[in-house]
Amino acid sequence: MTIEELEKKASEIRATCVQMACDGRVGHLCSSMAYVDVLVALYHGGWLKHFPAEPKHPGRDRFILSKGHGCTALYAVLADRGFFPVETLAEYNRETSCLPNHPCMHTLPALEMSAGSLGHGLGVATGMLYGLRLKGSAARAAVLLGDGECNEGSVWEAAMFAAAHKLENLLAVVDYNGVQAVGKTDEIAGFTSLEGKFRAFGWAARTIDGADMRTVMETLSAFPFEKGKPSVIIARTKNKVSFMENDVLWHYRVPSEEERVKALAELGAAPIYGRKP
Amino acid sequence: MRRAFSTALCAAADRDPGVVFLTGDLGYQVFTDLEKKHPTRYVNVGIAEAQMVNMAAGLAKEGFRPIAYSIASFMTARPFEQIRVCAAYPGLPVLFVGAGGGYAYASSGVTHHAGDDLALMSLLPGMTVAAPCDPAELIALLPQLLELPGPAYMRIGKFGEPAVAGAEPAVLGRARLMTAGEKVAVLTCGEQAYAAQEALKELAAAGVRPQHYHFHTVKPLDTAALARIAAAAKTMIVVEESSPNGGLGAGVAAWLAAAGAGTKYVRLGPPDEFFFGGPARETVTERHGYGKKAIIEACRKAWVG
Numbered sequence: 001m002t003i004e005e006l007e008k009k010a011s012e013i014r015a016t017c018v019q020m021a022c023d024g025r026v027g028h029l030c031s032s033m034a035y036v037d038v039l040v041a042l043y044h045g046g047w048l049k050h051f052p053a054e055p056k057h058p059g060r061d062r063f064i065l066s067k068g069h070g071c072t073a074l075y076a077v078l079a080d081r082g083f084f085p086v087e088t089l090a091e092y093n094r095e096t097s098c099l100p101n102h103p104c105m106h107t108l109p110a111l112e113m114s115a116g117s118l119g120h121g122l123g124v125a126t127g128m129l130y131g132l133r134l135k136g137s138a139a140r141a142a143v144l145l146g147d148g149e150c151n152e153g154s155v156w157e158a159a160m161f162a163a164a165h166k167l168e169n170l171l172a173v174v175d176y177n178g179v180q181a182v183g184k185t186d187e188i189a190g191f192t193s194l195e196g197k198f199r200a201f202g203w204a205a206r207t208i209d210g211a212d213m214r215t216v217m218e219t220l221s222a223f224p225f226e227k228g229k230p231s232v233i234i235a236r237t238k239n240k241v242s243f244m245e246n247d248v249l250w251h252y253r254v255p256s257e258e259e260r261v262k263a264l265a266e267l268g269a270a271p272i273y274g275r276k277p
Numbered sequence: 278m279r280r281a282f283s284t285a286l287c288a289a290a291d292r293d294p295g296v297v298f299l300t301g302d303l304g305y306q307v308f309t310d311l312e313k314k315h316p317t318r319y320v321n322v323g324i325a326e327a328q329m330v331n332m333a334a335g336l337a338k339e340g341f342r343p344i345a346y347s348i349a350s351f352m353t354a355r356p357f358e359q360i361r362v363c364a365a366y367p368g369l370p371v372l373f374v375g376a377g378g379g380y381a382y383a384s385s386g387v388t389h390h391a392g393d394d395l396a397l398m399s400l401l402p403g404m405t406v407a408a409p410c411d412p413a414e415l416i417a418l419l420p421q422l423l424e425l426p427g428p429a430y431m432r433i434g435k436f437g438e439p440a441v442a443g444a445e446p447a448v449l450g451r452a453r454l455m456t457a458g459e460k461v462a463v464l465t466c467g468e469q470a471y472a473a474q475e476a477l478k479e480l481a482a483a484g485v486r487p488q489h490y491h492f493h494t495v496k497p498l499d500t501a502a503l504a505r506i507a508a509a510a511k512t513m514i515v516v517e518e519s520s521p522n523g524g525l526g527a528g529v530a531a532w533l534a535a536a537g538a539g540t541k542y543v544r545l546g547p548p549d550e551f552f553f554g555g556p557a558r559e560t561v562t563e564r565h566g567y568g569k570k571a572i573i574e575a576c577r578k579a580w581v582g
Contacts, residue, residue: 105367112338117362123328124363127335127343134297134317135339154359157328164323 001044007213009080010040011269014240016076016089018255018263019271024072024093026101027252030244031070034177034237035144041216042142043077047223049139052082055110061139062112062128066121067146067175068102075099080272083110089273119152121145122172126158129167140169148180150194156201162230163202170230171223172203176210177237179248198232210235241266278434279307279376281412285419286344287311290318296423297336301329301347303376326356333371334363342370342423348382349375349391349432353398364428365401371428373398378408378432379467379518380547383558387551391432395466396523398430399496405429406496407449410470411441414453414493421449434468441470443491450494452502458488461579462510463572466492466525469516472562476572485580487514498528507538512579516567517546543579545571 001009013036021029042048042063051057065074072092079086084098091097098107102116113124125141132139149155162170174194178185198205204225209215216235225231241263244250255263264270287310290296297318298311312319322329326347333343345352352375353360364371375394382389398406405425409415415433422429443455455470456477465473470491477489490506492499506513513533515526526544533542545567552561562568 113334113363114366117358119327120331120359120363123331123359124335124338126328127332127337128339129335130320130332131297131336131339131341134341154327154331157323157325158331161322161325161328161332 003214003217006040006045006217008269009044010036010213011240011267012272013040013073013076013080015264015267015269016271016273017072018241018260018267019274020072020076020089020092021254022260023090024101025254026093027254028069028101029072029253029255030177030179030239030250031067031146032073033239033241033244035070035173035175035210035235036073037213037216037237038144038173038175038210038233038235039073039077041213041220043081045217045220047220048142050081055083058137059139062125062141064112064121064125064141064143065103065115066143067118067149068115070146070175071101071103071115074103076272078110084108086273118146118149119154122155122162123158125170126162126165126167129169130165132169138169140171142171142173145172145174146180147174147176147178147185147194148188150174151188159198159201159203166228167230168224168228172230172232174232174234175237176234177239178246179251181251183248194234202229203232204229205232205234207234207236211238211240278409278412278415278438279304279436281415282374282419282433283307283310285416287314289419289423290315293342293423295340295342297341297343299329299333299343299345301326301345301351303347326351327359330356330359330371331363334367334369337364337369337371338367342372344372344374346374346376348389349378349394350389353391353394353430357397360428361401365404368403368427370425372422373428373430375430375432377435380552380558380561381435383552383561384555386555387553390552392518392547393520393523394430394432395495395525396520396527399523399528401428403427404496405449405494407494408432408467409447409493410465410468410491411438413440414443414447417447418449418493432467438468439471441474447493450497450499452499453491453493454488455491456489458486460510461487461512461514461576462506463487463489463576464492464506464513464515464525464529465489466495466517466519469518469567472569473516473572476569476576479573480576485576487576487580492525495525495528498532500532503529503532504536507533507536507540510540512541512543512582514543514545514572514575514579516572517544518562518567519546521546521549541579543575545575
């Protein structure tokens with residue numbers, strides 16, 4: 001896909017997230033919206049080897065969404081890539097749906113892991129990569145973390161392990177959207193640098209404009225950033241809906257009908273499901 | 278028991294290339310054989326129990342048979358959420374091994390006490406929970422635990438546990454008849470089997486002959502065995518070094534109540550308390566009445582009662 005096509009896809013996925021929040025009547029919208037450019041770059045941009053017809057293909061790259069509350073973007077992308085029918089997205093957050101508001105690998109086997117509790121994804125990925133190395137596999141793993149999630153100590157236990165064992169097939173992306181559940185991320189972290197912390201833990205780290213598709217694609221193509229080190233991208237992200245930017249309220253809020261229409265208009269895209277045949 | 282574990286572990290790693298051993302920076306000079314023989318499958322994760330558990334889950338996800346090892350309190354209570362979310366929820370076959378379970382590290386203080394390890398692990402759906410009584414039983418159970426499709430926890434001791442003779446072999450999930458007898462049944466888990474055997478020897482001289490069943494598998498509880506025991510014994514005496522809120526005693530009591538069995542129930546074990554300072558394990562056992570002397574007394578009383 002060209003950069004323009006990837007950008008268009010990202011807008012569609014964002015529109016889908018908005019629609020799913022409305023249909024499912026559950027928030028955490030910004031937790032999904034922010035990292036869409038990165039996710040589309042990983043899946044549609046070709047970084048992640050994936051096999052929709054055979055989700056457990058041994059040669060696949062592993063993707064772990066560690067911040068499980070931001071799952072609508074992942075559901076939308078997986079559906080768009082053909083892991084399951086796009087119309088299933090309309091069932092998001094229904095009692096009997098395979099798409100609960102925190103991902104469950106038992107209802108959606110295409111997932112590598114369930115998620116919902118923060119601070120686990122990076123550690124699990126280190127185990128997968130250690131195992132893949134024992135098996136002689138060159139498969140890679142990408143983990144999407146929240147910036148707020150990096151408050152968790154287990155993230156740093158995993159970071160230490162990954163560097164100590166030179167897991168250079170590991171890519172962590174921190175969705176640096178600046179907000180967490182009840183406050184601003186930088187303030188809570190004492191205005192310390194995420195990139196600096198990862199570097200101190202032995203990682204190759206880059207802070208980028210994670211809302212710019214070209215930058216994201218170029219950064220991904222430079223992976224691994226340094227030989228023998230795990231790589232981390234601190235992605236400064238945007239929701240790309242003006243009234244949702246940088247506001248803790250939109251961590252929770254379900255858009256009203258008026259807000260939904262306004263958001264889709266700003267995005268200039270329609271959801272990928274619910275289209276008339 | 279740690280030595281036996283090391284030997285059994287090495288044998289398991291020789292047999293199965295999927296076995297990977299993770300330690301939370303514990304077991305100085307205990308696992309040297311494994312480390313030498315299979316250096317890539319011995320990993321000192323560091324003093325990072327959360328990471329050890331999550332990493333083990335990742336390995337299991339890739340088809341390996343990880344075994345995570347630490348002191349019982351640091352293996353269970355500390356990374357409880359990681360075990361719950363990353364191993365139990367996905368149903369992954371990770372074996373967690375807690376050394377010095379119960380009050381084996383009594384003198385090290387409350388931080389090292391693990392009277393709650395069996396109860397904590399039993400809380401998790403799909404978790405198998407075992408507590409062998411001696412090195413031989415550990416060696417018998419380890420390969421069986423490594424055959425399970427889901428997660429398991431095994432409490433082991435430290436060093437120098439005496440051998441306990443059993444009438445039957447150790448089969449995971451089944452109560453093990455140690456000594457046949459009548460009227461009174463002594464039920465043990467973990468290292469308490471030895472005290473029970475010593476007590477039974479003394480009692481036999483006085484013509485008191487309770488039966489002894491060892492429940493090395495605390496979960497799933499062998500309820501078929503409980504039904505047989507309840508049908509034959511008027512009193513069941515559970516001996517455990519475990520919190521009264523969970524563990525063998527709690528499981529047996531709940532089963533007896535639900536089954537409506539008329540069997541009397543006696544529990545010998547530590548109370549729901551912290552033990553401050555650094556008491557000797559023997560002191561804890563004596564003070565709270567679950568050692569050999571207490572078992573003898575309880576059996577005598579039940580025998581004539």
